[in-house]
Amino acid sequence: MHWAVDPQAGEPIYRQLMGQIKRGIATGALAAGAKLPSVRDLAKLLVINPNTIVKIYTELEREGLLLTRRGLGTFVAGASTRLSRAERERLVSQRLDGAIVEAVNLGLTAADLHRLLAARCARFDCEREKNVG
């Protein structure tokens, strides 16, 4: 897993990093059970405020993607410790709402969105194949 943040990007650093971890887990670059760098190490590596990393790890733990074992570190959660299906669907729905609003504002139709979503999913599967395979 390659860690990087760019303060010049418009996206806040905590969002960049949170997105990277989520993406890493989704694509398999961070496998279930994998140990994440300690807050101290990651803060040093990226030269960012350690509080930012604490906040991200806590948030991802709340979402069930990570879990912290006292004295051992932070790990990628196994599928069984994840949130309930309803909870997961609720989280994704929120993100989709944002994309739908954006699409409508930009003059795209529901059909356009379906086509785009299918294309993005196919591309994602390719990437995941590379990481897992």
Added chain:
Amino acid sequence: MADAAAVRGLTRYFGDHCVLNGVDLRLPVGSIYGLLGRNGAGKTTLIKILLGFLRPTRGTASLLGSPADRLPLAVRARVGYLAEGHHLYGSMTIDEHYRFTKPFYPRWSDDAYRRLLAYYELQPKRRVGTLSRGQQAQVSLVLCLATQPELLIMDDPTLGLDPAVRREFLDSMITLIQQEGRTILFSSHILGDVERIADHIGIIEQGELLVDCPLATLQERVRCVTMTFAGEPPAGMDVPELLAVRRVERTLHLTVTRYDADLHARLAMLQPATLEVQQMNLEEIFLAYTSDYRRLAQQRSAACL
């Protein structure tokens, strides 16, 4: 959370020139607070009042729970201060600075002093006047960190330093903040650095503190909205959250504070052909506050006349 420093209604005049105007600021324990402002905005005056070097014309300031203008020595010894420009004695060696500084600080750590000198590859016998500017900055940082400050206040510490030395400075700040109960307040013009390591931001402009909040909050609230219109864009807009506006042909680029669904709906009612919302980096946010805010406020009050 407790505050390492707090000021309320702080006002300071130099003659009839108002340098600080009713500033309220809180510095939570454990935070890295980035104080931003253009040259002459009042950053250094605010820092000097916090340290008790200057008295306010009105208002109060406290540091580690004590009033700033009557800081007990024991409290002062818990505060590290790096002044702009790193004032050291050119004819003295690093070790002579060490012997000069140490007795003032009961919490002084020889271990930290040696470790940091070694980390920066500084020779204790070197005369400070023969060191490069970056090395002098490192010496003053080493002397400051060896006092084990609970609160570290730095006025533009990386001014004029090369990127490698700057990076080491940030690294040292990260190391310090990892220790329980430590707090850092620093000013800087290198906003990429501030964005990396600060978690609280203050923006001061012409003596007024326009922003005092967590960086994450600032970046959630301040957005750039781009609206393109089929016809002529509306000339006047009743949007109190407007911070800056630029027009290019039929497109308006608005910088707004307090972005939310309600504001989005109100902007959509202007019926733009397209409406796009983007997050901004700290540098863009800072520029919106410092270069456009005044002009817009003036335009508004002129429009009211």
